[in-house]
Amino acid sequence: FGTNVAVRRLNLAVHPGEIVGLVGPNGAGKTTTLRIIAGIIRPTRGRVIVNGHDITRHGIEAKRVIGYVPERPSCYENLKVREYLTFVAKIYGVPTHEAVLRIAEYADMLQLTPFLDAYVGTLSKGNLQRTLLAGVFVRPPPYVIVFDEPIYGLDPRGAWSLKKHLKKLRDQGSAILISTHILEVAEGLCDRFIIMHEGDVVGQGTLEELRAQCPDARNLEEMFLDLTGGIPAE
Ligand SMILES: Nc1ncnc2c1ncn2[C@@H]1O[C@H](COP(=O)(O)OP(=O)(O)OP(=O)(O)O)[C@@H](O)[C@H]1O
Numbered sequence: 001f002g003t004n005v006a007v008r009r010l011n012l013a014v015h016p017g018e019i020v021g022l023v024g025p026n027g028a029g030k031t032t033t034l035r036i037i038a039g040i041i042r043p044t045r046g047r048v049i050v051n052g053h054d055i056t057r058h059g060i061e062a063k064r065v066i067g068y069v070p071e072r073p074s075c076y077e078n079l080k081v082r083e084y085l086t087f088v089a090k091i092y093g094v095p096t097h098e099a100v101l102r103i104a105e106y107a108d109m110l111q112l113t114p115f116l117d118a119y120v121g122t123l124s125k126g127n128l129q130r131t132l133l134a135g136v137f138v139r140p141p142p143y144v145i146v147f148d149e150p151i152y153g154l155d156p157r158g159a160w161s162l163k164k165h166l167k168k169l170r171d172q173g174s175a176i177l178i179s180t181h182i183l184e185v186a187e188g189l190c191d192r193f194i195i196m197h198e199g200d201v202v203g204q205g206t207l208e209e210l211r212a213q214c215p216d217a218r219n220l221e222e223m224f225l226d227l228t229g230g231i232p233a234e
């Protein structure tokens with residue numbers, strides 16, 4: 001981005017069977033990192049490898065396996081939710097009879113069933129987010145999931161369903177990377193954390209590993225504060 005570097009020295013790997021949480025203050029570079037991984041913006045330096053495919057050189061193969069849901073979604077306003085989900089399933093080669101079952105299953109899980117015949121353009125923010133999440137889940141697993149603030153727009157029931165499903169997908173071998181500001185969620189959901197601050201990684205590891213880096217912190221929130229500018233005095 002001109003002379004401003006949004007993200008520096010970042011080396012991260014997400015393996016099948018783990019949920020990694022990308023956390024950091026506003027403007028830390030989380031969205032930029034996820035957009036680079038999803039292949040939306042090209043890094044000036046460095047590479048992104050997805051299932052062995054380089055995202056800039058073999059974009060189609062890499063993007064095929066990535067399930068990306070952006071922070072501010074907008075898409076296919078003129079399709080009905082059901083049409084959108086059917087369309088996605090078709091692109092990913094899910095047989096029609098199976099697509100019908102998968103759409104019903106994930107619409108139910110994400111409380112989208114009443115909106116299946118609504119136009120995507122008329123949905124509330126949270127229901128649009130649910131629609132895009134369902135659009136990833138109707139595809140055949142395992143997934144390489146890249147979700148930017150997936151919990152943010154969801155109500156408590158939606159958040160609960162999503163967390164439960166992500167854990168199930170992880171246990172079935174998907175590789176999951178999510179960004180979130182909700183540290184209680186991150187703490188309960190993620191196996192590992194990457195803490196970003198001003199475009200740099202300032203800490204990473206499991207809760208225990210982070211605890212070793214910040215011995216005075218009692219929880220992820222205090223580690224986060226400690227690593228991103230210090231814990232404010234009371
Ligand atoms: N398209 C762009 N052009 C120029 N600068 C950008 C662009 N997108 C992001 N930035 C800058 O890159 C930095 C990181 O932004 P980014 O959106 O990645 O942060 P974030 O960690 O996702 O923040 P938030 O928690 O608010 O979502 C910011 O300084 C931002 O202003």
Ligand SMILES: [Mg+2]
Binds near residue numbers: 030031032071148
């Ligand atoms: Mg962001």
